[in-house]
Amino acid sequence: MAVSLKMHEEMRSLLSLIYRRLRPVWPYWLAGTVLTIGFSGFQVGIAGMQQNLLDLVVAGNLTLLYRLLVIWGGALALMGAAGCAGWYLINYGMALVVRSFRRETASHLNRIALPALEKGHTGDFVSRAFNDTAQAIRGFMANIAQFTSAVITALLAFYYLSRINFLLTLIVTAVGPLIFLVGRVFDRRLRRLGELIQKGEAEMRSFLQDDLQAMEVVRAYNLEEWAVDRFTQIRSDLKKLHLRQALVSNCLHIINYSSWLLCTLASGMVIALAAVRGNLSTGTVLAFLIMVNRLTGPFAQVSYMWGSMQHAFAAARRVKELLAMPVEYAIPVAAPLPSIAQEEQRGEEKHRGEEELEPPALLMEDVVFHHAGERRILDRLSLRVNKGEVVGLVGGSGAGKTTVARLALGLYLPDQGEVAVCGLNTKENLSSIRSLVAYVPQTPYLYADTVLENITCGEALALSPHDRQQLGLTGLAAQLPHALETQVGERGIQLSGGQRQRVALARALVRRPALIVLDEATSALDNETEKEIQHILLQNRGEAGILIIAHRLGTVAGADRILVLHEGKIVEEGEHGELLRRGGYYAHLWQAAESDIEETAAGKQAEMDEQTKVGTDTEVSAGVEG
Numbered sequence: 248m249a250v251s252l253k254m255h256e257e258m259r260s261l262l263s264l265i266y267r268r269l270r271p272v273w274p275y276w277l278a279g280t281v282l283t284i285g286f287s288g289f290q291v292g293i294a295g296m297q298q299n300l301l302d303l304v305v306a307g308n309l310t311l312l313y314r315l316l317v318i319w320g321g322a323l324a325l326m327g328a329a330g331c332a333g334w335y336l337i338n339y340g341m342a343l344v345v346r347s348f349r350r351e352t353a354s355h356l357n358r359i360a361l362p363a364l365e366k367g368h369t370g371d372f373v374s375r376a377f378n379d380t381a382q383a384i385r386g387f388m389a390n391i392a393q394f395t396s397a398v399i400t401a402l403l404a405f406y407y408l409s410r411i412n413f414l415l416t417l418i419v420t421a422v423g424p425l426i427f428l429v430g431r432v433f434d435r436r437l438r439r440l441g442e443l444i445q446k447g448e449a450e451m452r453s454f455l456q457d458d459l460q461a462m463e464v465v466r467a468y469n470l471e472e473w474a475v476d477r478f479t480q481i482r483s484d485l486k487k488l489h490l491r492q493a494l495v496s497n498c499l500h501i502i503n504y505s506s507w508l509l510c511t512l513a514s515g516m517v518i519a520l521a522a523v524r525g526n527l528s529t530g531t532v533l534a535f536l537i538m539v540n541r542l543t544g545p546f547a548q549v550s551y552m553w554g555s556m557q558h559a560f561a562a563a564r565r566v567k568e569l570l571a572m573p574v575e576y577a578i579p580v581a582a583p584l585p586s587i588a589q590e591e592q593r594g595e596e597k598h599r600g601e602e603e604l605e606p607p608a609l610l611m612e613d614v615v616f617h618h619a620g621e622r623r624i625l626d627r628l629s630l631r632v633n634k635g636e637v638v639g640l641v642g643g644s645g646a647g648k649t650t651v652a653r654l655a656l657g658l659y660l661p662d663q664g665e666v667a668v669c670g671l672n673t674k675e676n677l678s679s680i681r682s683l684v685a686y687v688p689q690t691p692y693l694y695a696d697t698v699l700e701n702i703t704c705g706e707a708l709a710l711s712p713h714d715r716q717q718l719g720l721t722g723l724a725a726q727l728p729h730a731l732e733t734q735v736g737e738r739g740i741q742l743s744g745g746q747r748q749r750v751a752l753a754r755a756l757v758r759r760p761a762l763i764v765l766d767e768a769t770s771a772l773d774n775e776t777e778k779e780i781q782h783i784l785l786q787n788r789g790e791a792g793i794l795i796i797a798h799r800l801g802t803v804a805g806a807d808r809i810l811v812l813h814e815g816k817i818v819e820e821g822e823h824g825e826l827l828r829r830g831g832y833y834a835h836l837w838q839a840a841e842s843d844i845e846e847t848a849a850g851k852q853a854e855m856d857e858q859t860k861v862g863t864d865t866e867v868s869a870g871v872e873g
Contacts, residue, residue, distance in 0.1 A: 261563045264570075265387045268348050275340030280392050282333025284399045285326055334392075341388045345381045352376040352566065358574040361658040362618065370453025371446075375569045379445055379562040386559025390552045397545035397552075404541035411535050412518070419514050419539055423546035426506040427553075433499045437554050440492045441561030447485040454481055460738075499554045503547040514539040575657070575677060606670030607633045608762040608792025609655055614664035616650060624650050626815040627664070632792040634761065637785070639803025640796045641836065642812035648796045651812070652766040655794065656686055669761050685755030685791075689767035691747055693739030698723070699731040701739075702754045710757070718753040719783040745776040752780055756787045763788065766796045777802065800837055809833065 269276065353376055364372075401423070408416040458465060458474050465474055518535045609632040616625040624647045632638045642648055653659045654666050657673040657680055666673045668680045693701045702710075702720075715721050715731075723746060724730040739747045748768060755763055763784070769777040781802075784793070797803050804823045811819035811826070811833045819831050826833040 261560050261567065264563055264567055265383060265559075268344055268351075268384065269388060271347070272340035272343050275336045275343070276388065276392065279333040279336030279340065280395050282329045282336070283392060283396050285329045285333075337388065337392050341385050344384045344388065348380040348384055348566075349376060352380055352569060355570055355572075355574065359572045360575050361653065363572045368449075368453045370456045371449040372569065373456075374445070374449035374452050375565050378448060379565045382445075382562035383559050383566055386556055386562065390556050390559070393552055394549055397548045401542055401545040404538045408535065408538045408542060411531060411538075415514065415517055416542075419510060419542055422506075422510045423543050426503060426510070426543065426546040427550045429502055429506060429550070431550075431553075433495050433554055434557055436495055437492070437499075437557035438561050440488060440495065441558040442564065444485065444488045444492060444558075445562060445565055447481070447488055451478070451481050451485060454478060496554065500551055503550045507543050507547040510543045511536075511539050605634060606667065607631050608636075608669060609794060610665075610667045610670075611651070611654065611661075612665050614654065614661045614666060616647075616654065616659060616661050624815055625654075625661075628812075628815060628817060629664075630810055630817060632762065632794050634790045634792050635788075636808070637793045637795065637806045639806035639809040640794060640812060641798070641800055641803060641809060641833070643836070644798070646812045647815050648798075648812055649766055652686070652688075652764050652794070652796055655762070655764050656684055657681060682758075683761040685758060685760035685763045687748070687751045687755050687763070687765045687768040689770055691739070691751030691754075691768075693735050693742070693747060693750060695735065695737045697732050697734055698727065698742075698750055701735060701750055702731075702757060704754065714757070717783075717787055718756055719749055719779070720753055723749050745772055745780075748772060748776075748780055749783075752783060756784070759789060760791055763791050763793045764796070765794070767798060768795075769802055770797065770799055800833075800840055811836075 356372060356376060405416060405420060408419070454477060458478070465471060515536055518532055518539075609630070611628060611630050614625050614628045615623060617623045628647075628651070630638075630640075630651075640648055640651060650659065654661060654673070655668065657666075657677045660674060669683055671680050671683075673680055699710075710718075710720070712721075715724070720731065726746065727733040733741070735741050735747075735750070739750070742750070751768070765784075769780055772780070795803050795806060803809055806823070808820060809823060809826060810817050811831075813832055819826055819829070819833050821829070827837060
């Protein structure tokens with residue numbers, strides 16, 4: 248009982264989810280349904296036409312017969328056009344709802360909290376936002392229109408039959424609900440199969456996405472056969488689910504059809520007996536048999552439609568799960584903040600005769616953070632990045648450096664403590680904060696568009712020749728076939744690593760942020776390219792505070808201050824030379840890095856010496872033989 252109640256509650260929830268999205272297009276649906284109902288009424292009227300035609304044929308009245316054929320032919324053309332127009336309006340409304348629903352889910356995807364997104368797969372999210380939204384709306388809206396048409400057809404047929412034989416009509420009508428109820432045995436199984444199929448489709452999409460994005464690895468390790476076998480296995484499992492779904496659907500269809508056929512045969516026998524007794528004309532018998540079909544057929548049709556709607560409910564359930572994923576905390580409407588340029592023009596203002604104290608670009612106080620079920624990543628961490636200051640953050644792998652960057656961007660929220668950018672708490676002013684922060688990750692993401700579009704990201708940002716020169720874009724444009732209008736390809740694949748980082752840095756600097764966060768932004772670049780990017784950064788930073796997160800210590804050696812992160816805490820702070828003189832954890836990291844360089848160089852030298860020795864021995868041996 249509890250399971251049944253829970254299922255009904257979930258069904259109401261899913262119906263409510265779909266219904267709310269359909270409300271804006273009810274006029275299209277209503278107009279389309281009215282037109283299709285007219286066509287359904289014509290189908291019922293066909294029985295009356297056939298009754299009249301047959302009676303006229305028996306009576307030999309050809310004149311009236313021809314006139315009736317012309318009238319009904321015109322009515323058929325008119326009702327056919329009405330039916331086509333009705334389904335066009337219904338499908339047009341469906342297209343509008345699907346577009347709106349997809350936009351809603353896409354908007355929600357862009358607001359889901361990062362920790363929740365990290366637990367899923369991109370392919371599954373795309374499948375829910377694209378495929379499942381369409382299946383939920385189309386499956387529900389089309390079936391509801393057909394359901395309405397079927398109900399109207401059944402009501403008209405009941406009225407027509409009751410005028411011929413009311414008692415028999417009641418008996419036939421009572422059998423109709425039984426046809427519908429028999430099919431409900433398959434509902435739960437159809438809904439479950441629908442969910443499994445949609446999950447399988449999402450898994451297949453996810454694997455193909457991973458396979459294409461990792462094509463370099465696949466080919467480098469000769470994994471083509473493995474990839475094909477894996478895809479074949481996923482597709483085979485999906486095919487089995489489709490076959491099971493087809494089997495259950497066909498069983499439902501056969502049961503519905505058999506029930507309807509038995510009802511029709513029984514009614515036919517009864518009406519035939521009445522005809523034998525001479526109570527009914529030949530045309531009336533034919534009309535009654537046709538109308539029995541029109542009365543019981545909709546029950547079988549509705550039963551089958553309700554079964555097919557289980558796929559729509561399964562899709563709606565997956566979309567509902569997506570929409571239920573937690574979003575980033577509510578963002579209050581904040582007053583527009585002055586840009587860095589406006590602050591520079593304002594100069595050094597004074598308040599009540601004293602110089603105004605500006606908050607730091609970034610401030611973290613007693614921050615504690617951990618992922619669910621894991622140890623603390625940051626343990627009462629405090630740091631400060633002043634405007635115009637370059638601060639380096641270093642530490643071993645897993646120390647929490649990237650977590651600091653994500654906290655500064657508001658992608659993560661601290662469990663305890665506070666994070667503020669220019670005096671604005673990330674828990675209260677997220678939108679304003681992100682307009683002040685620029686982020687350059689180790690692997691920047693570029694959209695499959697032009698270089699210029701990846702820099703401006705759709706904003707009306709004018710880049711003068713001077714701006715392009717300052718941002719290092721003049722040299723970059725000279726390297727590309729179509730300058731800044733060059734298409735970068737998927738994820739920027741058409742550009743080199745250095746070129747991608749230049750684009751990412753220009754995207755950050757062009758907005759004149761108050762805080763720039765670089766998370767291992769130059770770790771994959773050669774020393775020369777790294778120096779060029781650092782020069783561009785320092786030349787265009789203005790009054791922005793800069794936080795450079797680096798694993799390679801040489802990247803932050805020239806920073807104003809260096810913070811050393813170890814086991815979630817800042818254990819050292821100071822300039823490069825000062826930290827080396829202390830001989831602490833930073834000095835240990837520096838010495839370890841130098842040792843690695845020396846060992847690598849020594850190994851290469853030993854390898855070269857060995858190759859030289861082998862070559863000399865070969866020459867001596869050849870000389871002796873000669």
